[in-house]
Amino acid sequence: MSHALLNASGASRWLNCPPSARLEQDFPDSTSEAAAEGTLAHALGELKLQKYFTPMSKMTFTKRHNKIKADPLYTKEMEDYTDEYLDYIKETALRYPSQPTITIEKKVDFSSYAPEGFGTADCILISGDTLHIIDLKYGKGVPVSAEKNPQMRLYALGALKEYDFIYAIKSVQMVIFQPRLDNISVDAMEAETLLNWGNAFVKPLAQQAFKGEGEFIPGDHCRFCRAKAVCRARSVTNTALEDFKGKLPPLLSNEEVGDLLLKAQDLAKWAEDLKEHALKMCLAGETVPGWKAVEGRSNRCFTDVDAAFKELTTKGLAKEEVLYIRKPITLTETETLLGKKEFNTALSEFVVKPPGKPALAKATDKREPLTLKNDAKTDFANTQV
Ligand code: SF4
Incomplete structure (x- = not known):
């Protein structure tokens, strides 16, 4: 459609x-x-x-x-x-x-x-x-x-x-x-x-x-915009980080850290969007001053790994046991293999979800805020005793 x-x-x-x-x-x-x-x-x-x-x-x-x-x-x-x-x-x-x-x-x-x-x-x-x-x-x-x-x-x-x-x-x-x-x-x-x-x-x-009228207003919604790499309004917002230069004393306040992090988040995304766009332009034969497209680094690989290892075992240069590593597939791969229902029926007693590492999230995130302050205090109190 x-x-x-x-x-x-x-x-x-x-x-x-x-x-x-x-x-x-x-x-x-x-x-x-x-x-x-x-x-x-x-x-x-x-x-x-x-x-x-x-x-x-x-x-x-x-x-x-x-x-x-x-x-x-x-x-x-x-x-x-x-x-x-x-x-x-x-x-x-x-x-x-x-x-x-x-x-x-x-x-x-x-x-x-x-x-x-x-x-x-x-x-x-x-x-x-x-x-x-x-x-x-x-x-x-x-x-x-x-x-x-x-x-x-x-x-x-x-x-x-x-x-x-x-x-x-x-x-x-x-x-x-x-x-x-x-x-x-x-x-x-x-x-x-x-x-x-x-x-x-x-x-x-x-x-x-x-x-096609109105004001260009950058924000979270830019990530769904096809113009996001070269949109001037987004560029102006992101380059406004410069405004902070020399404006404030040696240490940033928590308010400034919060504000800068919000800006830096989109700045990082925008830099990736710019890179992707510039690569497309260079590959299309256009000039982006200061940049060019090159062949990325690559690693050597076997044309046929099984055939190569067979050559080694046949010639007695290595045993098969040392050439292959047996390792389990991940939990997600197992679930994809079995389907969610069968996975839960057969394996739920073997599954735990450990607490995640503390991470920084936006204040609008739905998860409960986490603080280690009380635990840290208790640990500290315990060491004093
Ligand atoms: S990238 Fe530009 S045009 Fe697209 S939504 Fe953001 S501000 Fe608007």
Whole structure:
């Protein structure tokens, strides 16, 4: 499916930085293996929902299932995660007093709020006065929150427009189901509040975005922007680190450390984006003063390791036992091999999760803050005794 200029998945970017929508158009849309994996998992999830909630012959299901299984990105783990997705939707449907109306992979049109805007909602359930939107996220990088999530809200606005004339919807539930991170995030709001958000907040910004107007405002959302490497506004924000030079006394305060770290985080990401962009330009034959593309370092390797070792054993130069190391596969690899259900059944008693090493995170991170102050005090007190 083609993408709208103001698509729901990019909403956090174009709502925060309206002119990015048009600026991005000059850059090619790149795709990744993770995105292809997500698309395949969605196809599998959709197939399972269709089989369960709509009439589908066994033959049709098997044919479509086999096609998905033939994809090199298919894993047993994907089968289990999409089963969890199906189970969650079945449970959600059962919680309603009567069978809800269920729509799967529905194109929703939210163009009344954002010009030409549309997207695809993974699953919509409607019962009584409640609209439920569930979005499957197959990524395992960071947990995605449904709270104040503009993508989910735009889907919900599209769904309200589609179904409001049949159902008197008063309440909207938005769920992000992210099985690989055990993340089920829910947000709820009154339909009226959602409509107000669409009219008062989205509409004016979407108008600006569609016309390529408004202010370039860098932020976290830049990481999803195709212009992120060479965007001037982002460059100005990052190079503003210079402002700190000579401005303050010898030691930084905690406030300054916090502020600088926030800036430095994006500065590091931006430097990587710049490098990637400059390499692309150099490889395309363009000049980036001070830089060139070269062949990276590489290590020697055997053309055929088994044949090479056979040569050694045949000639009596080494024994096979010293040439091969037997080592266990990792826990994650074992889980991928068995699938989550079988892994848990067979091995849960052998699995522990030790506490993680203290790490620095943004104040907005959902984890509980950690302090070693009390333990350190106790240790200190103990040594005194
Ligand atoms: S990189 Fe950031 S500031 Fe620049 S256009 Fe994209 S979203 Fe806006």
